[in-house]
Each structure stands twice: as structure tokens, then as C-alpha cells.
Amino acid sequence: MFQINTGSAEPIYRQLMDQLRRRVAAGQWVAGQELPSVRDLALQLAVHPMTISKAYSLLELEGLLERRRGLPMVIAAGHARPAAARDRLESLRPALARAAAEARELDIPKAQALRLFERLLDAPDTGAL
Amino acid sequence: MFQINTGSAEPIYRQLMDQLRRRVAAGQWVAGQELPSVRDLALQLAVHPMTISKAYSLLELEGLLERRRGLPMVIAAGHARPAAARDRLESLRPALARAAAEARELDIPKAQALRLFERLLDAPDTGAL
Amino acid sequence: MFQINTGSAEPIYRQLMDQLRRRVAAGQWVAGQELPSVRDLALQLAVHPMTISKAYSLLELEGLLERRRGLPMVIAAGHARPAAARDRLESLRPALARAAAEARELDIPKAQALRLFERLLDAPDTGAL
Amino acid sequence: MFQINTGSAEPIYRQLMDQLRRRVAAGQWVAGQELPSVRDLALQLAVHPMTISKAYSLLELEGLLERRRGLPMVIAAGHARPAAARDRLESLRPALARAAAEARELDIPKAQALRLFERLLDAPDTGAL
DNA sequence: GTGGTCTAGACCACG
DNA sequence: GTGGTCTAGACCACC
Numbered sequence: 001m002f003q004i005n006t007g008s009a010e011p012i013y014r015q016l017m018d019q020l021r022r023r024v025a026a027g028q029w030v031a032g033q034e035l036p037s038v039r040d041l042a043l044q045l046a047v048h049p050m051t052i053s054k055a056y057s058l059l060e061l062e063g064l065l066e067r068r069r070g071l072p073m074v075i076a077a078g079h080a081r082p083a084a085a086r087d088r089l090e091s092l093r094p095a096l097a098r099a100a101a102e103a104r105e106l107d108i109p110k111a112q113a114l115r116l117f118e119r120l121l122d123a124p125d126t127g128a129l
Numbered sequence: 130m131f132q133i134n135t136g137s138a139e140p141i142y143r144q145l146m147d148q149l150r151r152r153v154a155a156g157q158w159v160a161g162q163e164l165p166s167v168r169d170l171a172l173q174l175a176v177h178p179m180t181i182s183k184a185y186s187l188l189e190l191e192g193l194l195e196r197r198r199g200l201p202m203v204i205a206a207g208h209a210r211p212a213a214a215r216d217r218l219e220s221l222r223p224a225l226a227r228a229a230a231e232a233r234e235l236d237i238p239k240a241q242a243l244r245l246f247e248r249l250l251d252a253p254d255t256g257a258l
Numbered sequence: 259m260f261q262i263n264t265g266s267a268e269p270i271y272r273q274l275m276d277q278l279r280r281r282v283a284a285g286q287w288v289a290g291q292e293l294p295s296v297r298d299l300a301l302q303l304a305v306h307p308m309t310i311s312k313a314y315s316l317l318e319l320e321g322l323l324e325r326r327r328g329l330p331m332v333i334a335a336g337h338a339r340p341a342a343a344r345d346r347l348e349s350l351r352p353a354l355a356r357a358a359a360e361a362r363e364l365d366i367p368k369a370q371a372l373r374l375f376e377r378l379l380d381a382p383d384t385g386a387l
Numbered sequence: 388m389f390q391i392n393t394g395s396a397e398p399i400y401r402q403l404m405d406q407l408r409r410r411v412a413a414g415q416w417v418a419g420q421e422l423p424s425v426r427d428l429a430l431q432l433a434v435h436p437m438t439i440s441k442a443y444s445l446l447e448l449e450g451l452l453e454r455r456r457g458l459p460m461v462i463a464a465g466h467a468r469p470a471a472a473r474d475r476l477e478s479l480r481p482a483l484a485r486a487a488a489e490a491r492e493l494d495i496p497k498a499q500a501l502r503l504f505e506r507l508l509d510a511p512d513t514g515a516l
Numbered sequence: 517g518t519g520g521t522c523t524a525g526a527c528c529a530c531g
Numbered sequence: 532g533t534g535g536t537c538t539a540g541a542c543c544a545c546c
Contacts, residue, residue, distance in 0.1 A: 026236035088235045095228035100249035106217045107155035120229035199546030284494035328531035353486035358507035364475045365413035378487035
């Protein structure tokens with residue numbers, strides 16, 4: 001359901017938030033859909049419940065989630081439809097800009113960088129060079 | 130000489146280390162070349178000298194830099210030649226893998242993602258969509 | 259818990275690292291065991307917290323310690339058992355080689371040097387000649 | 388004539404001073420004997436002349452050396468005879484005390500430590516375990 | 517001139 | 532509570 005990397009430098013709650021945001025934008029999660037409870041998700045990911053709670057609360061502040069007393073949280077109404085294609089593309093920009101900056105510093109030919117990216121878009125992670 | 134982003138979540142000393150590593154790999158800095166002194170670089174980047182010193186020391190531990198008592202640090206011998214093209218490309222992989230994962234979660238068409246990356250490779254940062 | 263000599267030429271953080279390394283090798287500290295917190299140890303040794311932190315961080319880089327976000331650091335797994343006897347003896351060699359070199363330069367008879375060493379092995383520090 | 392290890396943590400001028408002191412104590416260098424000039428020794432050891440000069444000056448302050456205008460420095464009179472055996476042994480103590488402390492922290496059996504020391508006293512450096 | 521170490525103390529991020 | 536980062540500034544050692 002969620003892919004958490006405990007060893008990463010990126011904080012866990014942020015990994016959660018980012019994934020949830022992107023999946024809502026992509027329409028994988030739709031308005032009204034119930035989220036797993038804090039405790040369940042904490043157990044499943046082997047993470048402290050407070051960490052889950054922090055992610056949920058921040059997303060509630062953002063308006064992406066809605067809290068209903070005594071009931072599981074849900075994706076907020078108003079997020080019924082996935083984000084427009086150009087907004088989604090825009091939210092991909094920072095990661096790509098960073099990769100581009102690294103490629104430039106490494107003096108990697110444009111064609112090579114593009115080819116590697118294309119391969120990674122096809123094959124999730126394992127693709128050898 | 131170095132591009133530091135004070136506001137970034139990535140610590141300054143780490144930004145320095147990454148840039149230096151990449152530029153040595155690209156052959157922009159060659160073995161035996163003297164680095165700017167801790168104090169000079171600190172002044173230039175408007176950063177505390179200890180921050181620079183930390184980056185230098187860690188790179189020395191890694192074997193990328195060499196300390197010579199009383200003299201400026203230098204790029205270590207054994208890093209005379211830039212890294213092989215495939216090693217450089219390999220070190221670009223993590224950043225691209227991350228972008229690819231995000232693109233997949235956002236359900237962005239491959240062609241769009243590739244086009245954006247291509248544009249960012251050409252135009253450092255500003256290119257509008 | 260740790261013996262720090264503030265007056266020594268050897269930096270405090272390095273004294274800490276050396277002691278911890280040796281005690282893990284000797285099996286006095288075992289894998290998974292929690293280290294005293296940076297702040298506690300700093301108070302106890304009357305030293306600045308950053309000094310402790312530096313020692314801990316470098317040992318983490320070495321792989322001897324493991325960081326767990328929000329929790330005290332622990333001896334890394336993979337250091338469950340104390341080092342083999344011959345490795346421990348090997349790590350004693352530099353100090354003894356140095357002493358031997360000095361003895362030779364001082365033209366001290368072998369028997370005398372050995373007797374002094376034996377006495378120091380028994381009586382930690384105070385034994386008069 | 389002198390063994391200098393540029394890579395060591397111990398400063399060069401101190402390595403020089405220690406060696407000279409020990410050799411005078413052992414009677415290898417006797418009162419009135421001329422020392423190599425600062426420049427010659429600097430060339431020979433590939434070291435900055437100021438480093439040699441610093442060692443000589445400090446030893447002059449100690450009274451071990453004597454400066455004579457326009458002439459090479461010499462071992463001071465009053466150091467005609469080597470130091471008494473017990474003084475020489477005493478000056479070996481710090482190095483041995485340190486080794487003993489390490490042996491204790493490493494939990495190395497006394498007999499093993501002694502055997503290693505004995506071997507190192509015989510075979511300068513190379514002796515395998 | 518060079519880098520190294522340490523302190524005092526602030527602020528942040530994570531759990 | 533945990534550790535991490537940074538600043539301001541002192542002092543040292545080496546060359």
C-alpha cells in the first residue's frame with residue numbers, strides 16, 4: 001500500500017505524505033475513500049503511530065484529508081477528480097531539475113542521461129545499465 | 130565555484146561534498162589541484178568556516194582529498210583521471226530513479242516526462258512548461 | 259564509563275572513538291546495546307555535546323554504530339561478537355611497536371623493558387619503578 | 388640519520404626532538420658533536436627548513452643543544468655521558484603505559500601482550516604474529 | 517598562511 | 532526525549 005524506506009534520509013512522515021499526494025493526484029485514491037487507521041498502518045509499516053498521525057494531520061491541514069469523529073479519515077471531497085495533467089507534470093519538475101543539475105555537473109551527455117531515464121521509466125528499479 | 134542553497138533541507142556541508150565529488154568525477158578538478166582555503170571559501174559562501182572544514186574533513190576520510198600540514202588541501206592522487214563514463218552515469222541513477230518513481234506514481238505519460246527532462250537538461254532551471 | 263584526558267594532545271573525540279572501538283572488540287559492549295545519549299555523556303564528561311556527537315557520527319560512518327531516528331544510538335549489528343583474539347592482539351601492535359622503537363633508541367636492555375611492561379600490565383598507572 | 392614519518396599525526400619537529408633526545412640519552416650522540424645544518428637536514432628529509440629550525444631551537448632552550456655563531460650547532464657540554472639507566476627506563480614509561488592501557492581495554496591476556504612486545508623488541512617492525 | 521579542536525548556545529527535525 | 536546543523540568566536544599546532 002505504501003513503500004516506506006526507513007533508512008532513507010527523507011523523513012518517514014514525508015515519504016507518506018508525498019506518496020499519498022501523488023496517488024490522489026493520479027486518481028488512484030478518490031474522494032471519500034477511507035484511509036487505513038493510524039494504528040493499522042503503523043503496525044503494517046512497523047513505524048511509530050505518531051509518525052503516521054503526523055502525516056495524516058499535515059495532510060488534513062492541507063485540505064487533502066478529512067477527519068470525521070469516530071470514523072476513519074477519508075480523502076477530502078473536492079479531490080474527486082485527479083489533478084490536471086499539467087499540474088501533475090509540474091510536480092515532477094523538482095526531482096527532474098535536480099537530476100538534470102547532477103547530470104550537468106557530471107558532464108554526462110544529454111543522450112545518455114535521457115536513455116537512462118527512459119529505461120528507468122520502463123523498468124522500476126532493477127534495470128542494469 | 131560552488132553553488133550553495135542555504136534554504137535547502139540538504140545540509141550545506143553535504144551539498145559541498147556532493148558537488149566536489151561530481152566535479153572530480155567529471156574531471157573539472159584534477160589530482161593535486163589545491164582547494165580554496167577553509168577561510169576563503171567560508172567568506173565567499175557566507176558560511177561558517179567550520180561548515181567548510183567539516184565537508185573537507187569528511188572527503189579526506191573518503192580518500193578524495195589529501196591534507197598536507199600547513200598547506201591547502203588538494204585533490205588526492207589516485208583521482209588523477211575523471212571517472213569512467215559508465216561510473217558517472219551510474220552515479221546519476223539514484224536521482225533519476227527517484228524521478229521515475231514519482232512519474233509512475235503520478236501516472237505521467239512517458240513521453241511527457243522525457244520531454245520535460247530534456248528541456249531541463251538544456252535550460253538549467255528557468256524553462257517554463 | 260569512559261576515561262577522558264582533557265589535557266592530552268589527543269583530541270577528546272578521538273579518545274572516545276578509540277576506547278569505544280576497543281571495548282566493542284573486547285566484547286564489553288555488544289551489538290544492539292544503547293549508547294549513552296549525546297547530552298548525558300557530555301554532561302558526565304563535562305564536555306561540549308558536539309564533541310560527543312562528532313565521535314558518534316564518525317563511528318557511525320565506520321559502521322560501528324547505528325543511528326535510529328529519534329532513539330539513542332546503538333552498537334551496530336554485525337558487531338555481535340567480540341573480535342577474534344588475533345585481531346585484538348594485532349590492534350595492540352602499533353602502540354607496542356612504538357614503545358619497542360623507543361626502547362631500542364634508548365638502548366634499554368630487553369629484560370628491563372619487558373619487566374617494566376609487565377609491571378604496567380598489572381598496576382594500571384601508579385607503579386613506581 | 389633520522390627517521391621521519393610525514394604522514395604520522397605526530398608533528399615532524401617533535402619526532403626530530405624525541406629521536407635526538409633519546410640518542411643523546413643512549414650515548415649515540417655525544418657532547419660537542421656537530422649536528423647537520425638546518426638546510427642540509429631539511430633537504431635530506433624533504434621537510435621545510437623552519438621545521439628543523441624549530442626542533443633545534445626548542446632543544447637549545449632545553450639545554451640539550453648549543454648554538455655557536457656562524458658554526459654548526461653541537462650537543463651541549465654537560466651531556467657528555469649518556470643518561471643513567473633508570474632515567475632512560477623512566478622515559479620509556481609513557482609509551483609502555485599507553486600500550487598497557489590499550490591491552491587492558493582490549494582484554495588481551497598478559498602473556499600474549501608480553502610475547503608480542505618481546506618479539507617487537509627483537510625484530511624492528513616486520514615480525515608477523 | 518594552513519587546518520583542527522573545542523565551547524557556548526541557538527534552532528531544527530524526528531519519533 | 533533523540534541526534535543534526537549551524538554560527539560566533541577562541542585557541543592551538545604546524546609550516
